[in-house]
Amino acid sequence: MEKEVIISIKGMQKYENAEPDTIELVTGGRLERDGESFTLSYQESAVTGMDGTLTTFQIEPERVTLLRVGEYTSQMVFQEGRRHMSMYNTPYGTMSIGVNTRHLTAQVGESGGDIEIDSASEFYHRVGGLNVLHTKHMAAARGCSLKQ
Numbered sequence: 001m002e003k004e005v006i007i008s009i010k011g012m013q014k015y016e017n018a019e020p021d022t023i024e025l026v027t028g029g030r031l032e033r034d035g036e037s038f039t040l041s042y043q044e045s046a047v048t049g050m051d052g053t054l055t056t057f058q059i060e061p062e063r064v065t066l067l068r069v070g071e072y073t074s075q076m077v078f079q080e081g082r083r084h085m086s087m088y089n090t091p092y093g094t095m096s097i098g099v100n101t102r103h104l105t106a107q108v109g110e111s112g113g114d115i116e117i118d119s120a121s122e123f124y125h126r127v128g129g130l131n132v133l134h135t136k137h138m139a140a141a142r143g144c145s146l147k148q
Helices: none
Strands: 002-014 021-034 037-043 054-060 063-069 073-078 083-090 093-109 112-123 126-139
Touching (some): 002 037
Antiparallel strands (some): 002 126, 037 054, 054 063
16 A cells, blocks of 8 residues: 655754754655555655655554655664664764654554654763654545645
8 A cells, every 4th residue: 555645744852951943844745554564755855954855754563763865864763662773874974873762652544643752862872852753644635746
């Protein structure tokens, strides 16, 4: 199964001694199902500052993996109560990131769903920020083109 969907993303990052940084985005994307797993993907744009990057959420029972390929390349694994390490490549260099997932909810189906991730990011083994990501998707109406 593969279908076009509308994706709504709200992300917030909190850093020490700074106001929270919030981004909201509504975009077209694709939802694919493979057994019990789902893949939700979309093209980043200038709005997010990552134009030319494909972002994909691989949603499995108990775990969500965020993959970015393009100008910015990374793989972050979110699993409640677990810490995962990854590399984050940007046009400015590469850094090691630890992701400690404090809360994860992923309820995804063919007609829509929600993903909520509450995590702490570590840069070079020091907490860099707290992150909250809420993603919703729903099936696109027939005849609705989501091409960007």
